Amino acid sequence: MRLRKEEERYAFGLIAPSMIVVFGVIIIPIITTFIYSLVNINPLSSHMGEFAGLSFYIKALSSKAFWDDLGRTLYFTIASTAIETVFGLLIALLLNQKFPGVRFLRSIIIIPWAIPTVVNGSLWKLMLNGEYGVINALLQRLHLISSYQSWLGNPKTAMLCIVIADAWKMTPLAVIFFLAALQGIDYTIYEAAKVDGAGMIARFRAITLPALRPTIMVIVVMRTVEKFKAFDIFYLMTRGGPANSTKTLMYDTYLQAFTNLNYSDAATYAYLIAIVVALMTVFYVRMMKRRDLA
Amino acid sequence: MKKIRIFAAASILGLSALAVPAMAEDVTLNALFMKQAGYSEEDVTAMTQAFTESTGIQVNPTFVAYEELAPKILTSAQSGGYDVILGDCIWPAQFAKAGLVMDVTDRVEALDLDDIYQGALDATKYEGKYYGMPWLNDVKYMFVNTALLKEAGIEEVPSTWDELIADAQTVKDAGICEYPIVGCYAQAECLICDYTCIAGSFGGAFVDENNAPTLNSEENIAALDFMAKTLTDGLCNPKSLEMIEDDVLSTFAAGSAVFAINWTYQYASMNDESQSSVVGQGVITPIPGTDKAESATVNGGMPLMITAGCQHPDEAWDYMLFLASKEMQAKYCANALPIWKSLYTDDQVIETAGAEVVAASQTQFDYIVNRPMVPYYNELSTSMQTEIQSVLLGQKSAKDALDGLQALAEELANN
Numbered sequence: 001m002r003l004r005k006e007e008e009r010y011a012f013g014l015i016a017p018s019m020i021v022v023f024g025v026i027i028i029p030i031i032t033t034f035i036y037s038l039v040n041i042n043p044l045s046s047h048m049g050e051f052a053g054l055s056f057y058i059k060a061l062s063s064k065a066f067w068d069d070l071g072r073t074l075y076f077t078i079a080s081t082a083i084e085t086v087f088g089l090l091i092a093l094l095l096n097q098k099f100p101g102v103r104f105l106r107s108i109i110i111i112p113w114a115i116p117t118v119v120n121g122s123l124w125k126l127m128l129n130g131e132y133g134v135i136n137a138l139l140q141r142l143h144l145i146s147s148y149q150s151w152l153g154n155p156k157t158a159m160l161c162i163v164i165a166d167a168w169k170m171t172p173l174a175v176i177f178f179l180a181a182l183q184g185i186d187y188t189i190y191e192a193a194k195v196d197g198a199g200m201i202a203r204f205r206a207i208t209l210p211a212l213r214p215t216i217m218v219i220v221v222m223r224t225v226e227k228f229k230a231f232d233i234f235y236l237m238t239r240g241g242p243a244n245s246t247k248t249l250m251y252d253t254y255l256q257a258f259t260n261l262n263y264s265d266a267a268t269y270a271y272l273i274a275i276v277v278a279l280m281t282v283f284y285v286r287m288m289k290r291r292d293l294a
Numbered sequence: 295m296k297k298i299r300i301f302a303a304a305s306i307l308g309l310s311a312l313a314v315p316a317m318a319e320d321v322t323l324n325a326l327f328m329k330q331a332g333y334s335e336e337d338v339t340a341m342t343q344a345f346t347e348s349t350g351i352q353v354n355p356t357f358v359a360y361e362e363l364a365p366k367i368l369t370s371a372q373s374g375g376y377d378v379i380l381g382d383c384i385w386p387a388q389f390a391k392a393g394l395v396m397d398v399t400d401r402v403e404a405l406d407l408d409d410i411y412q413g414a415l416d417a418t419k420y421e422g423k424y425y426g427m428p429w430l431n432d433v434k435y436m437f438v439n440t441a442l443l444k445e446a447g448i449e450e451v452p453s454t455w456d457e458l459i460a461d462a463q464t465v466k467d468a469g470i471c472e473y474p475i476v477g478c479y480a481q482a483e484c485l486i487c488d489y490t491c492i493a494g495s496f497g498g499a500f501v502d503e504n505n506a507p508t509l510n511s512e513e514n515i516a517a518l519d520f521m522a523k524t525l526t527d528g529l530c531n532p533k534s535l536e537m538i539e540d541d542v543l544s545t546f547a548a549g550s551a552v553f554a555i556n557w558t559y560q561y562a563s564m565n566d567e568s569q570s571s572v573v574g575q576g577v578i579t580p581i582p583g584t585d586k587a588e589s590a591t592v593n594g595g596m597p598l599m600i601t602a603g604c605q606h607p608d609e610a611w612d613y614m615l616f617l618a619s620k621e622m623q624a625k626y627c628a629n630a631l632p633i634w635k636s637l638y639t640d641d642q643v644i645e646t647a648g649a650e651v652v653a654a655s656q657t658q659f660d661y662i663v664n665r666p667m668v669p670y671y672n673e674l675s676t677s678m679q680t681e682i683q684s685v686l687l688g689q690k691s692a693k694d695a696l697d698g699l700q701a702l703a704e705e706l707a708n709n
Contacts, residue, residue, distance in 0.1 A: 047709075130533030131550065153532065241679070242481055259676055260676065
């Protein structure tokens with residue numbers, strides 16, 4: 001009995017540091033943020049400290065700005081994830097072939113992913129600069145544009161530029177995932193299919209794609225959730241402009257907290273983001289399970 | 295008994311050690327500065343070293359971009375992460391109401407206030423109290439590339455917006471410069487600064503003398519229409535919508551603009567061969583006016599403030615006084631003009647800052663317009679940036695945008 005108690009104490013001692021970290025860094029902030037979304041925490045407001053119930057949630061959900069932010073966030077998330085998945089798969093299929101220099105290509109494909117987001121954002125901002133950006137110079141030499149364009153100063157192109165910048169950095173991650181999955185496929189199946197007269201597209205549809213389905217799901221789930229929460233690339237490249245055309249939910253959360261001091265609005269936005277992400281995750285997990293059953 | 299006595303003696307010694315005030319040599323201050331416009335990082339580091347040498351107080355200065363200042367202050371002010379912070383003139387109201395900075399009214403009123411420019415003092419004030427030491431005394435000016443003007447046969451620098459537009463059209467028609475005007479119209483505070491200057495020169499202001507919003511006044515609408523027209527007429531560079539001050543400077547320094555509104559620091563940079571191809575071609579002049587106002591500029595004063603969580607306010611104040619002293623301000627005036635009126639006749643200041651800059655400042659300081667010094671300014675500014683950009687992009691009329699902003703400002707004022 002005494003030995004068991006000692007063991008319990010020893011076990012508790014071992015997990016205590018990680019429990020302190022989990023509580024201090026995750027649990028307590030989650031609870032505090034939730035409280036902030038129910039109580040008016042704006043040091044500039046005459047209602048500071050007053051219980052507000054769900055009014056901040058109602059205010060957010062009934063505001064046009066919130067739905068506009070959500071629309072832009074979804075556009076960025078879907079476009080960027082689609083580009084990464086499609087290009088990731090195509091590049092992985094190429095790198096899965098045997099040709100001279102393939103090992104070197106497999107090594108350097110990782111470089112964009114290894115670049116910090118801060119560097120990536122600044123790099124693309126410089127390349128897209130309307131006065132001296134290399135992309136303008138390149139497009140003009142190719143006679144695709146007649147004069148230098150303000151890509152990040154135009155509401156129609158600014159978000160697309162961020163999508164491309166983000167996809168360029170993160171596509172290599174998808175490539176690695178796909179390449180690992182492709183190398184796990186038994187090559188003799190392809191040989192048998194060839195003997196049966198299956199063409200390249202038929203082999204891809206009947207063998208490759210079903211084998212890659214779990215990997216596709218993992219990439220889509222992982223990247224969608226990450227992109228929905230993206231902040232740094234927007235902060236670095238456009239700060240939500242021009243005319244809010246790149247203002248996402250996450251960026252608005254930042255503005256509410258650190259510019260407007262509306263901590264309650266920011267906490268509400270943060271919880272709404274968390275709810276959307278949780279819903280997306282549940283949806284993906286169910287889809288994966290259904291496919292497994294099928 | 296002996297043990298108890300030893301313990302008591304040790305306790306008294308320990309307590310008395312705590313009661314002795316910390317020696318200056320033991321104090322380390324953390325200070326937060328900006329690394330764009332105004333005093334350079336090298337200047338502030340040199341001033342700080344001189345302070346440490348004369349007092350023994352250690353100071354760790356941190357330099358961040360302007361956009362990083364407010365988030366860093368907001369997340370650290372109450373815990374005392376930084377003792378001394380550099381703040382924009384639009385922040386004391388918000389910081390004071392949120393209890394983030396110390397009231398230093400008594401300390402400021404002990405200074406020779408008659409010798410400090412009103413704009414610099416206004417930059418620290420909220421509801422009659424001072425929340426910082428005036429330090430960075432800056433306003434915006436018009437920079438003109440006279441070489442390009444002369445190439446188009448124009449000898450005189452324009453003093454009204456009508457003259458400026460006529461000159462810009464002449465330069466454009468002559469094929470000398472595609473977009474003669476450049477502005478920092480990115481979705482950032484710099485856009486509001488430029489709009490403040492232009493609206494002011496049209497006789498407008500964003501609040502009245504009682505701080506009640508007047509955003510949709512006829513003058514403000516006319517000024518915003520004017521800005522939008524320079525873009526649609528092809529006189530203003532359309533890339534201005536993604537530019538901040540440094541981009542305006544680099545465009546002007548590359549000879550790609552004839553007219554640019556910017557802070558004082560552009561003068562030194564555009565005449566620096568290592569970063570400019572228009573050395574000696576540009577002049578600094580007051581911002582043009584209209585029949586409603588001879589000129590107008592925006593107050594860009596930035597005070598040094600003591601955070602609420604600072605444990606060494608006396609040492610922090612000594613440091614702020616040292617940085618704002620006449621000696622330091624005279625020595626490092628190449629990028630920022632002094633707050634002290636008496637220094638503007640000082641030979642060292644005239645030589646270091648440039649006689650042209652000092653002369654322009656003496657005129658421009660008479661036309662300072664403050665952005666609204668109200669606690670809700672940051673939230674209003676965020677919306678103003680978006681709405682003004684919508685007008686400049688042709689998505690909205692100036693009247694609709696400013697009517698919406700007026701309603702928002704009234705709601706925020708009553709919150």
